[in-house]
Amino acid sequence: MSNSSAAPPTIPHTVWLARGRHIGSDDTAEVVRRQLRRLKDREVIDDHLEPDADDAPAAPERVFEARWRVEGTVTVRARLTLPCAPEPGSASGSSSHSHSPPSSSSSEGQEWVLVAEAERVWDPRWPSPATVFWPEDPEDPGNADAGWDHVTVPGLRFRRVNPLPSDEKDLRRLFRSCAQDGWGIHVVVHEAMTPDAHGRQPLARLLPPSLRHCVVEHRATPDQLRSVNYALLREFDFQVPRGGAVVLPTSPVAPSYDVRDFSVRSVFLDGSEPTALVDVLCRYAASARPLPEGGEEAVTALRERWSLMTLEEELARERRLVAMYAEALEAMTKSRDLYRESADRANEALAALRESAGGVSGSFPQSAGSSPLQRTFGRLRDATKGLRPAPPTESDREDPPRDGGKSAEKR
Structure with missing residues (x-):
């Protein structure tokens, strides 16, 4: 864990993002291609592209791009990425972070990452980018598990009611995994009483289009309130109101998160529009949420590639x-130019130094193996030797007679 005190980057207000898994017998890339062609033919989108399609078998991932307009003039650009599964036992697979999304495999399905950005702040009433790349209807009605709407947290799906487990340890483990999944918006809804057929329908169909494919609904039965709240207290230090709902925070918790702002006292599961819950989910989606792991790279790829x-x-x-x-x-x-000017000044200074040295002792021989600077200082040393007094001779060093020469005079 990083010890940096810097706040993590947040999801830009112009960006919509989601991540999930596609499970089914059909090739994932071909499902996306068919959907994009269908919408282009119907002029729902302006255009689409599969960059480097010729290099797809050797590429580390497959990429699909699409652009369309909302409200007639606002351009939306979206990028869907299908990461390739790492080879078993490969270095990339063994060195993955503990919070990294599960790798794509045949048993887990094909992981996908979708990021879209508009020219202005994202409006949840706009069409969901997921429906641009994925078909709204089930691909294989005979296979209940087939579809692109699987959450990377095992056992969960978008657009569905996800019953909470009864075991307390499983509950805490699930809530912990949901907190690590910053790509989705996880909300826990408690049933005050067993709902009828209308109340058992997922709430996603009543949400604004752009929220339907990033909200994960967890449903607690009437008799689960105590165990669910115990697990919530242990993991997040709050509870879900009886018959209400609460949005789970990400980990680390965003500074803007306050459970009082993102909880609802009552949710009527009778098929009517949950106005209060929709308002809470819209405010949470628009809040300063930290970018999930891998989200910053995905947004950068959309903008720069x-x-x-x-x-x-x-x-x-x-x-x-x-x-x-x-x-x-x-x-x-x-x-x-600065380097050339500095070199010229250095040459001028060296020439002046040589001139001053030559004025004292004339020209001096240069040794072939020395540098210009060494030769200059050598000339200065030789020149100063001529200015020094001659050393005393042996006769000069003899002490004079102590009698001042009187003995010589006597002789």
């Missing part, structure tokens, strides 16, 4: 590249 461009966008990109290269060239030119 986007390939599906119009002619105007390609021209704008080329202009930005030209401006960027021009700035880099200007910076290199300034650096070169």
Whole structure:
């Protein structure tokens, strides 16, 4: 765990994101292709693209891009990624983080990551990006497990009622896993009494379109209130109201999360629109939620590796590249000029030093193996030798007669 005190990056307000698994006999990529072609033919979307489709077998992931407009003028760009499953026993698979999403495999299905961004703040009433890449109706009505709406937390699905387990340890384990899944919005709903057929229907069908495929509904039966609240207290230090609902926080908890703001006292499971719950879910989706693990990379890939461009966008990109290269060239030119100016000043200083040394002792021989700076200091050393007093001779060093020469005079 990181000891950094910096706040984690939050989901941009223009971004919609989700992650899940596709399970079924059909090839996942082909299911996506059929859906995109269908919507393009019906002019629901403006265009779609599968970048580097020719390199798909060797690529680490498959990518699909699509763009469409909402409200007539607001452009939405979306990128669906199908990560390839790591080889069994590979380094990438063995070094994965403990909170990383489960790897794709034949038994777990194909994992997918979907990120969309609009030109302005995302409106939950807009069509869900999931329905652009995935069919709304079941692919195989005869197989209840088939579909793209499986949550990466095992056993959970979008657009469904997910009954809570009865065992307390399983409850706590599930809540802990849900807190680590920042890609989805997990809400616990308690049934005050056993609902009728209308009340047993999932609440997703009553939610705004953009919330239907990122909200995971957990349902607690009337007699589960005590065990569910005990598990919630142990994991999150709060409880779900009797007959109400509460949105589970992510881990780490967002600074903006307050259980009082994201809980509902009563949810009427009679088929009517849960207005209070919809309001809570919309506010939670719009709050400052931390980007889930892998979310920052997915958003960056959407923004920086986007390939599906119009002619105007390609021209704008080329202009930005030209401006960027021009700035880099200007910076290199300034650096070169500064270096040249410094070199000229150093040469002038060296020439002045040589001139001053030559004025004292003339020209000096240069040793072939020395540098210009060493030769300059060598000349200075030789020049200063001529200015020093001559050392005393042996005769000069003899002490003078103590009698001041009187003995010589007597002789």
